[in-house]
Amino acid sequence: MNIKDLQRENIKTLKPYSTARDEFKGQASVFLDANENSYGSPLPANYNRYPDPLQLDLKDAISKIKGVPIENTFLGNGSDEAIDLLFRAFCNPGKDNVIILPPTYGMYEVSANINDIELRKVDLLPNFQLDLEKIAEAIDANTKMIFICSPNNPTGNSINRTDIETILANFKGLVVIDEAYINFAKQKTFIQELIEYANLVILQTFSKAWGLAALRLGMAFSSVPVIDILNKVKPPYNINQATQDLALAALSNIQQVNEWIKSTVTERARLTAELEKISIVKKVYPSDANFILVAVTDALNIYNALVNEGIIVRDRSKVSLCEGCLRITIGTIDENNQLLTVLAKI
Structure with a gap:
């Protein structure tokens, strides 16, 4: 699967904003390039400099715990930012559609509505598992994403792994598995399957098991083409320095x-x-x-x-x-x- 074929045409040709920190590579002691306050900040820690736009130190620490390379990792202002960026990068407003599986996390629907993307709802079965037959019926040539929350919110159950694998193997769009609650589950994460499926996107968060909901820090793991596209469309400094510093400190207390x-x-x-x-x-x-x-x-x-x-x-x-x-x-x-x-x- 060629992920670039899934993205919007205008995103293919988009030139992302180039930050001062993107243009400079190497070591320096005098920074006069980004119009920052050179005197410091009125806080115990200095936050007068812009943060690393790609959060490389934090991603490196995460990779040691998750076993996912930096190039397969995206960090967002909560998982909600990653969800919104997926809509903005891959779905054409007024043309494309996505599938969600109610009852499920409400932000998928909100982001679809904000971005003017048709939302197709396929209810879970009474046992809160996937209705594979109706999902297949809902898919057409303009279906770009299917969102699967596992463990599911608000039902709490994990989705049958073989059913998810069936969708991954047959659907030609992105399969987004939201694993916000995976730390509390017996079922293992789908992270190991990243190398098998270019269209797999896994969402995780620091808001639940890590106890850092106030920091608003979410993770997306996927193939390099998907991560490159997310980095292309994200705001330049989407993760502030205080969040990066605090998350790094938390990772040392696993x-x-x-x-x-x-x-x-x-x-x-x-x-x-x-x-x-x-x-x-x-x-x-x-x-x-x-x-x-x-x-x-x-x-x-x-x-x-x-x-x-x-x-x-x-x-x-x-x-x-x-x-x-x-x-x-x-x-x-x-x-x-x-x-x-x-x-x-x-």
Whole structure:
């Protein structure tokens, strides 16, 4: 597959913005090229210089953990930036379409609407797995991307690996697998398959297991042609220096992150078992994420009752296939106990 055939014609000929840091290569001590404040910044750390536009030091540290070469890695202002750039680079407004698989992460639809791209929805089966037959029926010559969230948000389950491989092997557009919650799953990442499929894009994030949601740092892994195109269309300095510095520091503390993952998985099992004992809970769906989807007797009133007690969950009762359901993030032991106490009283 030639990835360049998938991109928009105007992107093929686009000349990206050339930054001062792109034009200079080598070592220097006096920088008078980028119209920065040469005196420094009013902070303990100096942030007066523009950051590395390609975040090479941070990507190098990530590659040591993920096993993905720098040239196959893109960093975005959250995964949302990578999602938006995929639309902007590969989808022609008013002409092309993408497929999403509800219930799923809402930003795929928002980005499609912002970029004037037709959205084709193929609902998951009742067991929250892919309907391969209907997906095949939805694909036409103008279908550029299929988004698969696994583990899926808001249902929490992993998508059958063989079904994803079937799509990868047969679809001639980009297959975007959103692995935001992969750290909490038994199923392994699709990163190992990058060398087999040029059309595979994997999204991961620092917002979940890494506990860095406030930094807004997302990762996309793909073949070199896809990454080159994303780097071509991104804003010049999309990842600020403070984020790069803090993420680098966090990567040196992976042991703490792994401990949090183990605690979350343990609490997920405990919370599931305790919720199943409560009369207003109809079903707790199996989860590979750091949240669980819970079917209850009266979602809206239970949600409001929790709010009144200062406990906030997510009401997903109006989402396709999630009627009557609340999505509950796995909290600390104390937070989960508070939730269980209030639900028992309700």
